Amino acid sequence: MDKINVDHMLAIEEPFMKAPLEQLKRSLRQSQKLVERETQQVNSAISSMVNNHDNLSAAEVNKTLGELVERLQTLKRKLEEAKQEETQLIRRSKQRATDLNELSTFTSTTQPEFQRWCRTRMDRILIDYMLRNGNVETAERLIENSHLEHFADTSLFALVMSTERELREENSCRSALQWCVENRSALRKIQSTLEFELRLQEFIEMIRERKTPDAIAYAKKHLAAWSDTEMPRFQRAMTLLAFSPSTNCPPYKNMFDMSRWDHLAHQFRMVIFQLFDLPAQPLLHLLLQTGLSALKTPACVSADPTEHNRNCPVCHTETLGKLAKDLPLSHHVNSNLVCRITGDKMNEDNPPMRLPNGFVYSLNSLTDMAAKNDGKVKCPRSGQVFSFSDAKKLFIS
Ligand SMILES: [Zn+2]
Helix, strand or coil, X not given: CCCCCHHHHHHCCXXXXXXXXXXXXXXXXXXXXXXXXXHHHHXXXXXXXXXXHHHCCXXXXXXXXXXXXXXXXXXXXXXXXXXXXXHHHHHHXXXXXXXXXXXXXXXXXXXXHHHHHHHHXXXXXXXXXXXXXXXXXXXXXXXXXXXCHXXXXXXXXXXXXXXXXXXXXXXXXXXXXXXXXXXXXXXHHCCXXXXXXXXXXXXXXXXXXXXXXXXXXXXXXXXXHHHHHHHHHHHHXXXXXXXXXXXXXXXXXXXXXXXXXXXXXXXXHHHHHHHCCCCCCCHHHHHHHHHHHHHCCHHHHCCCHHHCCCCCHHHCCCCHHHHHCCCCCCCCCCCCEECCCCCCEECCCCCEEECCCCCEEEHHHHHHHHHHCCCEEECCCCCCEEEHHHCEECCCC
């Protein structure tokens, strides 16, 4: 019973390993592209200088060479910065691998080392949850106290949060678009239309401000390129030029709606999570749902609140019940009798008692009630009052 199922535990840890590796892959690819672009430009500048050397003065050659040196120095600085980031990501991956590898050394769930490992895991799951929800300060406090710097994807979530804020609050696509341009080939691979949506939003804002010539120029430059895959939407965007922001015509009214900014922020988050192999839901939710699905019974989802059990987390419709909303009902081989009043289990020590009106409650709940009401008990469902002595003990067979 106390044996550890390493495979099951590792199955949910995939994002923990993949997140830094995906960031590393992306960083390396960007550095490679940067080197290719810069060396190509430097080489072509040198070739044109060589081919043209008869017409160039020494001062001109000197000036161009100076510019090229400066360019290469900038490249060097950028690569050094990237290297620093990559070293950190490699270190992060190694530490995470070591942590997961430790699992294979444990022999029992009661081992103190295993319990410590689980506590650390709980901390990092909470950190992930808080970073996703923007509770950055609390997350940072926990990271610092538990020394979990390498287990938290702080910079990735910081990028998500700041870009979302820019979209939602400042109604600006600047950072989101810059990110799209930097990750264009990866976005193309997952067939994401995020960049199109952002460009479309910039176009809509120009129409809102009545900058029609600018909007047309913008559409030619940035939207026309998407006409292969997004033709109907491209056509609708162009038709929008004929409408004013106060239009009541449904598709165009929706395009002017400011709630599009919220959709963009959400879409940005989903795309970046997809790219870095992070689940859309926090791991905390997934783990809680596993537990909740084992508890969910038909009574939990009953519209009649008196059917709910106060000790059952699924019955709390405003808190954990929300997470359990879409989960299937659990399969119970043995049924348990639970007291409606206290939420306690009814068994030999706390037997079920039947009131004259047919409703059943636990002995402990009725004893408590009778002690406070001169031996009288009130049925919470019918409101009828009986004498405690009229309650009959039932036997569970
Ligand atoms: Zn319940």
